[in-house]
Amino acid sequence: MNLEEFKKKSEEEIALAQKEVDDVKDENSLNLFKGKFLGKNSNLTSFFASMKTVPNEEKKDFGILLTNLKTKLNAFFQKKEEELKQIALNHRLEKERVDITLPGYQKELGSKHPFYAIVDDVTDFFLGLGYDVAEGPDVESDENNFELMNIPKDHPARDMQDSFSIDETTILRSHTSCVQARVMAVAKGQGPIKVICPGKVYRRDNDATHSHQFGQIEGLVISEDATFANLLETLTLLLRHLFGDKREVRFRPSFFPFTEPSVEADISCFECNGKGCSLCKHTGWIEILGSGMVNPNVLRLNGFDDKKYKGFAFGIGIDRVAMLKYGIDDIKRFYANDVNFIDQFRKE
Ligand SMILES: [Zn+2]
Structure with missing residues (x-):
């Protein structure tokens, strides 16, 4: 080529x-x-x-x-x-182009359980007044639950709280008052004390407004100058915080073994404004909580000098407050884990 x-x-x-x-x-x-x-x-x-x-x-x-x-x-x-x-x-x-106009995957956000909405609300209120938060176990000694709260063995006051026994000396706590004993033990007779103690309590109870499990927030103040007037003012502020500024608050004499004198607090009915309706059983008033000045026996039993120190205590039923505030008809709804129920309390 x-x-x-x-x-x-x-x-x-x-x-x-x-x-x-x-x-x-x-x-x-x-x-x-x-x-x-x-x-x-x-x-x-x-x-x-x-x-x-x-x-x-x-x-x-x-x-x-x-x-x-x-x-x-x-x-x-x-x-x-x-x-x-x-x-x-x-x-x-x-x-593989990403279509940014498509809606993304929505994460389903939960909502706060009405029980804990009340716990958080009341806790915030008392933190604002300078209180601490104390907690105790649900399984408690008979001594803390009853004896140190001035309810000795075989005392008829025990009948007011039908408790669940674990063994001879241990029970599921029947109220949060037992945390008072724990707080006072830590303080070793030295005030002042200002605490609230939220938690679950257990009693043999069962109807629309009672459950074997429910919640309480205990409050305890011990100081050299705590007065009955301080207690009434504190509870009036709390109840108006929970149910509105227009609520009238009244106190009725009552009996609790761990307080003397004891009172129960009522608020004027927010449904009928005191005129009388089915919610307030036509009395115009709704019972909310029990309280009183700490019984000197309780101070002494827990190592405090009752000549030097005075105190007041109160117990708020968490479920009861939530039922009244949100118009819930049956306490069992709190413990049924029904998403449809809890979802109603979503804050958008
Ligand atoms: Zn009413």
């Missing part, structure tokens, strides 16, 4: 490759193209092989043409390879 012939063949090869590269649409046909024009059995390879038959004086020109041919064929291949890569990338980008 002389130089002229080779030049012609080389141009034909370039023209053919140019035409065929346009038909390459995917990786498969690109590989076929590469094999045909650049592979072992390609014309290019056989041109290189025929170099040895070319006369020496033509070798240089022949070589230039051959290199030029190889460069052009390679260029066709590389350009197409790049094009296909880009097409594949665009395709992927298109397919």
Whole structure:
């Protein structure tokens, strides 16, 4: 093959490759193209092989043409390879495109249980008055629950609280008053004390307004100058905080073994404003909580000098407050784990 012939063949090869590269649409046909024009059995390879038959004086020109041919064929291949890569990338980008106009996955947010809404509200109120929060275990000693609260064994006052026994000396606490004993034990006879103690308590009770499990928030203040007036003012502030500024608050004499004197607090009915309705049993008043001045016996039993210290205590029924505040008809709803019920207290 002389130089002229080779030049012609080389141009034909370039023209053919140019035409065929346009038909390459995917990786498969690109590989076929590469094999045909650049592979072992390609014309290019056989041109290189025929170099040895070319006369020496033509070798240089022949070589230039051959290199030029190889460069052009390679260029066709590389350009197409790049094009296909880009097409594949665009395709992927298109397919995996994030549609930011679609709504995202919504996380279902829970709502606070009405029981804990009251606990948090009352706790915040008392923290604002400088109280601490104390807690005790649900499984409590008979001593803390009864004896140190001035309710000795066989005292008839025990009948007011039908408790669950674990063994001879251990029960499920029947009120949060037992946390008073724990707080006073830590204080070792030294006041002042200002605490509230929220928690669950347990009694053998079962009707629409009573459950074997319910919640109380105990309050205890011990200081050298605590007065009955302080107690009345504290509870009046609390009840107006819970049920509104317009509520009248009245106190009635009552009896609790751990307080002397003892009072129960009522608020004017928020349904009928005191006129009388079914909620207030036509009395115009709703019973809310029990309280009183700490019985000197309780102070002495718990290591406090009752000549030096005075105190007052109160107990708030968490479920009762929540039932009144939210108009809940049955205490069991608090413990039924019914999402539809709890969801009503969602604050949007
Ligand atoms: Zn009423």
